[in-house]
Amino acid sequence: MYKISLITGDGVGPELADSAITILNTISEYTDTGFAVDVLAAGDKVLHDTGEALPTDTIRSIKESDACLKAPVGESAADVIVRLRRMLDLYANIRPARAYPGVPALRDDVDMVIVRENTEDLYIGEEFLIDDAALALRVISRYASCRIAHKAFEMARQRNMMKKVTCVHKSNVMRKSDGLFSEIAGEVAIKYPDVILEQMYVDACAMNLIRQPEQFDVILTTNMFGDILSDESSQVVGGLGVAPAANIGDDFALFEPVHGAAFDIAGRDMVNPISFILSIHMMLEWLGITKTDDACISMAGILQTAVSDTMKKGIGTVDIGGTYGTRRLTDHIACTFKDYYDTTDGSDMQ
Secondary structure (H helix, E strand, O other), X not given: OEEEEEEOOOOOHHHHHHHHHHHHHHHHHHOOOOEEEEEEOOOHHHHHHHOOOOOHHHHHHHHOOOEEEEOOOOOOHHHHHHHHHHHOOOOEEEEEEEOOOOOOOOOOOOEEEEEEEOOOHHHHOOEEEEOOEEEEOOXXXXXXXXXXXXXXXXXXXXXXXXXXXXXXXXXXXXXXXXXXXXXXXXXXXXXXXXXXXXXXXXXXXXXXXHHOHHHOOEEEEOHHHHHHHHHHHHHHOOOHHHOEEXXXXXXXXXXXXXXXXXXXXXXXXXXXXXXHHHHHHHHHHHHHHHOOXXXXXXXXXXXXXXXXHHHHOOOOOHHHOOOOOHHHHHHHHHHHHHHHHHHHOOHHHO
């Protein structure tokens, strides 16, 4: 039995949290692996009610869990997810962008992943007002750059596709900070002779994500650039509704959709749950690897197949050209998971 902490968030967050519970309950009901879900509060509403966007009880429950799922939060995001990333040292933000059959995309052969340093850069939030000027402190350290570079090269090797890492920066302007990041990528690359390293300025990368997205495999970049580019790469393959993300450290991981709280459609049964369900897929893979649990890895594969098959049939929410609401789409994917599990008779999970 795995204990999963689930932050319900704001806006469309509670609807996505319900979808996550449906999927986890389905897996628990039809497989030998159980999930005990601890529903937690964090975000704008709890900030308004208690004065804390991330209550102490929520932090404690997250630390006591095997993994965390986080639905989107609103304006208090910096006080929730950015704080959790740094508090739990979740230094690697992994954001895949994959074209699925049945989903409108620029090309149908895109399959990339952005590996984003998650603990420093401008997102440390050190800003100052001096007279009539606002200053922000940008920190790029050798330590953080080295470990995220290793993560990117390891991922390129494991994916076994192009075996290429594209290091994205702006070292021609930010010569010290991005210069260090680029230099360290080159040093780490020497240890991975089977993986190609290319260097690319962030503006060129933004252009090439539109012009030739199929040329990317693993993108290695800094915190803010990764935040921006991952939204762009998501749109390349159909939008934020199909974009999952993982925040991974050495001992813990948190999984979330890339998109925000979408207050404009909250409570209308319109939000696409696929981004969160694919985040559950990433969580299952991570649990399978870190806990040496082959059943979790098999369940991850079946869940991804269920999602892919659903989209291939043109079934989805309005944002990807479908007609289903959040609850109906979630139930369809849950039923498809059950059907695939029954077909395999669970043999891959024993």
